[in-house]
Amino acid sequence: xxxxxxxxxxxxxxxxxxxxxxxxxxxxxxxxxxxxxxxxxxxxxxxxxxxxxxxxxxxxxxxxxxxxxxxxxxxxxxxxxxxxxxxxxxxxxxxxxxxxxxxxxxxxxxxxxxxxxxxxxxxxxxxxxxxxxxxxxxxxxxxxxxxxxxxxxxxxxxxxxxxxxxxxxxxxxxxxxxxxxxxxxxxxxxxxxxxxxxxxxxxxxxxxxxxxxxxxxxxxxxxxxxxxxxxxxxxxxxxxxxxxxxxxxxxxxxxxxxxxxxxxxxxxxxxxxxxxxxxxxxxxxxxxxxxxxxxxxxxxxxxxxxxxxxxxxxxxxxxxxxxxxxxxxxxxxxxxxxxxxxxxxxxxxxxxxxxxxxxxxxxxxxxxxxxxxxxxxxxxxxxxxxxxx
Amino acid sequence: xxxxxxxxxxxxxxxxxxxxxxxxxxxxxxxxxxxxxxxxxxxxxxxxxxxxxxxxxxxxxxxxxxxxxxxxxxxxxxxxxxxxxxxxxxxxxxxxxxxxxxxxxxxxxxxxxxxxxxxxxxxxxxxxxxxxxxxxxxxxxxxxxxxxxxxxxxxxxxxxxxxxxxxxxxxxxxxxxxxxxxxxxxxxxxxxxxxxxxxxxxxxxxxxxxxxxxxxxxxxxxxxxxxxxxxxxxxxxxxxxxxxxxxxxxxxxxxxxxxxxxxxxxxxxxxxxxxxxxxxxxxxxxxxxxxxxxxxxxxxxxxxxxxxxxxxxxxxxxxxxxxxxxxxxxxxxxxxxxxxxxxxxxxxxxxxxxxxxxxxxxxxxxxxxxxxxxxxxxxxxxxxxxxxx
Numbered sequence: 001x002x003x004x005x006x007x008x009x010x011x012x013x014x015x016x017x018x019x020x021x022x023x024x025x026x027x028x029x030x031x032x033x034x035x036x037x038x039x040x041x042x043x044x045x046x047x048x049x050x051x052x053x054x055x056x057x058x059x060x061x062x063x064x065x066x067x068x069x070x071x072x073x074x075x076x077x078x079x080x081x082x083x084x085x086x087x088x089x090x091x092x093x094x095x096x097x098x099x100x101x102x103x104x105x106x107x108x109x110x111x112x113x114x115x116x117x118x119x120x121x122x123x124x125x126x127x128x129x130x131x132x133x134x135x136x137x138x139x140x141x142x143x144x145x146x147x148x149x150x151x152x153x154x155x156x157x158x159x160x161x162x163x164x165x166x167x168x169x170x171x172x173x174x175x176x177x178x179x180x181x182x183x184x185x186x187x188x189x190x191x192x193x194x195x196x197x198x199x200x201x202x203x204x205x206x207x208x209x210x211x212x213x214x215x216x217x218x219x220x221x222x223x224x225x226x227x228x229x230x231x232x233x234x235x236x237x238x239x240x241x242x243x244x245x246x247x248x249x250x251x252x253x254x255x256x257x258x259x260x261x262x263x264x265x266x267x268x269x270x271x272x273x274x275x276x277x278x279x280x281x282x283x284x285x286x287x288x289x290x291x292x293x294x295x296x297x298x299x300x301x302x303x304x305x306x307x308x309x310x311x312x313x314x315x316x317x318x319x320x321x322x323x324x325x326x327x328x329x330x331x332x333x334x335x336x337x338x339x340x341x342x343x344x345x346x347x348x349x350x351x352x353x354x355x356x357x358x359x360x361x362x363x364x365x366x367x368x369x370x371x372x373x374x375x376x377x378x379x380x381x382x383x384x385x386x387x388x389x
Numbered sequence: 390x391x392x393x394x395x396x397x398x399x400x401x402x403x404x405x406x407x408x409x410x411x412x413x414x415x416x417x418x419x420x421x422x423x424x425x426x427x428x429x430x431x432x433x434x435x436x437x438x439x440x441x442x443x444x445x446x447x448x449x450x451x452x453x454x455x456x457x458x459x460x461x462x463x464x465x466x467x468x469x470x471x472x473x474x475x476x477x478x479x480x481x482x483x484x485x486x487x488x489x490x491x492x493x494x495x496x497x498x499x500x501x502x503x504x505x506x507x508x509x510x511x512x513x514x515x516x517x518x519x520x521x522x523x524x525x526x527x528x529x530x531x532x533x534x535x536x537x538x539x540x541x542x543x544x545x546x547x548x549x550x551x552x553x554x555x556x557x558x559x560x561x562x563x564x565x566x567x568x569x570x571x572x573x574x575x576x577x578x579x580x581x582x583x584x585x586x587x588x589x590x591x592x593x594x595x596x597x598x599x600x601x602x603x604x605x606x607x608x609x610x611x612x613x614x615x616x617x618x619x620x621x622x623x624x625x626x627x628x629x630x631x632x633x634x635x636x637x638x639x640x641x642x643x644x645x646x647x648x649x650x651x652x653x654x655x656x657x658x659x660x661x662x663x664x665x666x667x668x669x670x671x672x673x674x675x676x677x678x679x680x681x682x683x684x685x686x687x688x689x690x691x692x693x694x695x696x697x698x699x700x701x702x703x704x705x706x707x708x709x710x711x712x713x714x715x716x717x718x719x720x721x722x723x724x725x726x727x728x729x730x731x732x733x734x735x736x737x738x739x740x741x742x743x744x745x746x747x748x749x750x751x752x753x754x755x756x757x758x759x760x761x762x763x764x765x766x767x768x769x770x771x772x773x774x775x776x777x778x
Contacts, residue, residue, distance in 0.1 A: 068638030249457030
């Protein structure tokens with residue numbers, strides 16, 4: 001396998017947008033091309049994540065239209081990937097593998113999604129389609145409900161009083177909003193307090209409003225290339241050193257909902273390929289669709305022992321200057337969550353961090369970064385380990 | 390790149406089914422595993438095509454649920470591809486490339502779709518989502534409308550009287566239905582005459598009812614493996630020798646709607662990789678969503694000169710015992726068209742033909758077969774060249 005590098009990155013402001021999926025992707029892609037010193041006509045393929053384009057804009061078969069939207073040559077392959085919230089990360093993985101295996105030398109990868117056009121009822125309904133249709137969404141299970149159950153089970157399993165866990169969860173939200181204030185592209189740029197979280201409306205017990213990420217619109221894109229041919233193309237190339245993807249099916253197959261086994265399988269592939277341990281990771285963007293989701297992710301990714309994730313946030317271990325800074329971008333919680341674009345935005349942030357271009361939210365001296373994206377509740381996880389030499 | 394072989398194949402009866410997408414896929418996959426002498430737990434990855442599962446059954450994030458449905462190990466990657474009608478072929482391509490590049494040794498690929506549950510109005514609306522949402526489907530363009538325009542333009546460009554072209558188109562339908570009668574898995578098993586076609590209701594001038602393929606339910610699956618490790622696994626392995634995929638954007642970028650440039654780009658990649666010429670192909674399953682679509686496809690695939698496809702059907706060149714048998718399975722027209730499963734069913738037929746297991750519809754001595762699938766009207770084409778040694 002050949003070495004794959006990121007040449008350039010681009011991302012739209014996340015939030016509510018009046019632009020179409022195609023227009024948002026074009027903004028992100030043209031920015032990524034510009035800072036790669038590459039023209040669209042030189043790209044050999046496109047790999048895109050999108051989850052709900054049919055419901056949002058009546059558009060399936062999106063990939064070829066994105067390719068022509070940004071001026072790629074007629075006749076180049078363009079492929080859409082859908083893995084619920086992990087759609088873009090899965091697209092990035094396949095783009096990186098296509099370069100690594102010598103099929104292409106230069107490709108563009110990313111994600112685009114426009115959720116807010118649907119309104120909350122349709123968005124809630126369509127988001128639940130990422131669950132198993134016969135056994136979960138059909139019977140009314142939604143993601144807030146699932147992660148509410150995860151929080152209860154976590155408290156019970158580790159003997160943590162629920163009120164104490166709720167405070168730890170609140171600290172996740174406070175940290176994410178604090179980081180989001182330092183990210184001009186974040187959906188929310190507003191500080192919140194623990195009291196704001198604990199005083200918010202109940203969504204799915206014990207999750208309150210600020211425990212949940214928002215629906216957002218947005219797009220992000222990365223230009224990937226063969227290191228052998230393109231290593232002198234840009235001043236700060238970032239290398240793919242480990243990639244993982246794993247699936248684990250519906251809830252009824254999960255023995256312990258406080259651990260996402262797909263994540264453990266995926267990240268162990270990625271760490272092994274990169275030849276690193278969790279303690280080698282300097283910065284991580286992980287899938288915090290809910291505050292409890294961040295806590296359990298920090299454990300499965302190996303940063304803290306199982307049952308230790310809540311205490312770690314209490315100690316400040318995951319803050320910008322902590323032991324392992326988590327979601328410096330603001331995460332899904334504050335940066336926003338345009339489903340099929342989320343993984344690309346996570347990769348955007350990690351590349352920016354490794355390049356040292358994150359200003360006030362920069363994790364000092366970051367050399368190794370991890371992307372972690374969850375699709376559905378337990379069913380798909382994709383991880384990327386990126387490195388700056 | 391390593392050599393990739395097909396170990397086993399499976400397919401459901403196409404038509405109207407009361408089974409879910411997951412159940413249909415399981416039937417096809419378990420059949421493919423059985424005739425591969427492989428167990429599901431040995432599979433390393435799943436690559437699936439599906440187009441409209443969100444609308445059909447409220448299911449996105451389908452791939453991981455299919456993997457567990459058939460008993461694959463927890464932790465294996467499962468990925469959904471969506472490229473409108475070409476979804477399964479694109480999934481097969483990526484599965485084959487994953488084996489060719491050494492990422493996996495043994496994978497399952499395929500497609501599943503359940504269109505009839507939607508009813509015709511919703512099916513028509515959602516099918517049109519494969520067109521460009523702002524410039525085509527939004528303004529009322531549907532696929533019958535587009536291919537009606539193609540027929541008019543074809544008649545005009547080549548100076549063929551429209552009534553004569555309609556008879557050639559009718560012969561395509563008659564041939565497909567005749568072949569479908571020999572395929573126990575075909576949706577339609579009913580002979581029709583030229584008069585039946587020309588006497589049918591008008592759909593989109595000059596296309597009449599029998600010029601159009603139906604909506605169907607169905608699934609098909611193939612087990613792919615590294616030839617080096619698995620060549621003695623089954624008595625009749627079929628080899629992947631050429632693969633192509635290309636995109637060409639929306640209608641407004643097409644200079645000549647009688648030629649699908651994405652097809653020409655894709656099939657030339659596939660022929661080049663296989664080291665063959667069009668005249669080397671013994672049997673072809675191509676994308677006959679409409680009768681005129683078959684005629685123009687036979688030209689772009691290089692079987693006949695441009696403008697000569699209509700005369701070729703008149704001469705019987707594409708019938709079972711003709712110069713180049715096209716769609717011995719009955720094609721989309723008679724075998725049926727479960728959108729995201731169609732490409733996998735085409736590959737199923739070609740493998741079965743190359744193994745010499747097609748009974749009355751067998752193309753004698755077939756050694757090289759071509760799969761051709763079109764996604765959207767002009768935007769995505771994927772081709773596979775398969776060979777039996």
